[in-house]
Amino acid sequence: LLFQPNNASSAFLVGSSYYQNPIVVVVKANPLQADIYEPNNDHQSAYKLDVKFNQDKALLQTTGSNIHLGNDKDYYKIVLPEGYDYKFKAEVYDAYNFPKNQSYTCDVLFSYFTAKTDWSGVMDDKMNDSVLVENGGTVYFYVSPYSEGLTGTYQLNVAIRRISTSSINQIDNESFLTVYPNPAHEVLYIHAENTIESVKIYDRIGKEVMHSKVNDLQTSLHINHFPSGVYFIHIQTDKKTIRKFMKN
Incomplete structure (x- = not known):
């Protein structure tokens, strides 16, 4: 397609004759083929x-x-x-x-x-x-x-x-460690038979919201500033223990 200079009112298509402007040219790409994962639309x-x-x-x-x-x-x-x-x-x-x-x-x-x-x-x-x-x-x-x-x-x-390598169901049946109250409002208490090295708390989407070094058989965690919802507490003694609790 050759456009005429000097603001001419027509253009010339190679191998053809003059056409009045504007001339609309639509360029179409070859359509994509469905990938190997289709159908996966819901x-x-x-x-x-x-x-x-x-x-x-x-x-x-x-x-x-x-x-x-x-x-x-x-x-x-x-x-x-x-x-x-x-x-x-x-x-x-x-x-x-x-x-x-x-x-x-x-x-x-x-x-x-x-x-x-x-x-x-x-x-x-x-x-x-x-x-x-x-x-x-x-x-x-x-x-x-x-x-x-x-x-x-x-x-x-x-x-x-x-x-x-420990499922929550297996962990919840352990008796060597106590976490209370559940639901909790202001303070969460932990008692264990073995030394508690550290405690981490995660919210329901996996974001760490508290990390505390303990080195004792018991500890208390102030959670009054936490939004209400479900949390997971990771307690490290001689092994890792996970408990779920509700903050109200």
Whole structure:
């Protein structure tokens, strides 16, 4: 297409004749084919990503994943076996966030939820903090285009660390340690038969909200400033113990 100079009112199509301006030229790219994870358009049909640990660490990455239609939405799930605790952290590579020597063509957002949390807030590139998953369970991820109608490629990356070998059900049956009251309002008390080395408290999404060195058989923790909700307390004696309590 050759436009005439000097603000001419017509343009010349090579091999043809003159046409009056404006001439609309529509360039269409070849449509994307559905990726190998489809159909995964809701959490019931979420694609299961296999987890393989190497020294208690695993890295999951999608390959060739894309938003192939303007209304495409992708769901994935990760099943973590019971009997362990886990921490995970996710990131997406897309048109604006990608490593050197790689490129992706769609700008995407993502969120997640577990059996103990609601859907998280929407994240653009990556999670700032790791999330704790007690005693295994299923974690879901949802990837969508930044703006409706966008299509293109992206990659979901999930780093997982296995951090404990004791399930909550097994731990709750231990009698050598007492945590009370439950629910608690202002102070939480801990008594143990063995020396308590340290105590950590996490909220329901796995964020550490308290860390206390103890070195005694008992301790008291002031939690009156905590928002109401469910918390998990990690107590380190000669072994690690996890208890769940409610702050009201």
